[in-house]
Amino acid sequence: MRSAASPARLTEQPPPVEHLAYLLRVKARAHALNLSAVTQFAGEMLLRVAPGYRPNPGIVLRAVGRDMRVGQLGLVWPGFQRDPAWRQKLLALLDGLIRWESSAPVPAAR
Secondary structure (H helix, E strand, O other), X not given: OXXXXXXXXXXXXXXXXXXXXXXXXXHHHHHHOOOOEEEEEOOEEEEEOOOOOOOOHHHHHHHOOOOOEEOOOEEEEEOHHHOOOHHHHHHHHHHHHHHHHHHOOOOOOO
8 A cells, every 4th residue: 555655756756866867858859959969078068960050049048048159069058067057957948949940930842
């Protein structure tokens, strides 16, 4: 028989499980945007995008702020680890870009 505390156990997960769930959320969103990688190196985060892809700058600004820039390989966020809310901002950025892409007009077939 289940105790009254059972439902709370379903929402409160150990930190390793929470971390894995976060990684899966990022990976699913990156896949939806056709990002080839979300990596970090030398204190920078890189969201590797397809050649020619230009994200909506307003979405980037609202989600992350002025710290993120568009580089040759994609979106670069130097010093992201100094921002205590970087995990939430990354998800907000990916969600915003997904919404923006899904609302963009689709070219007519010829």
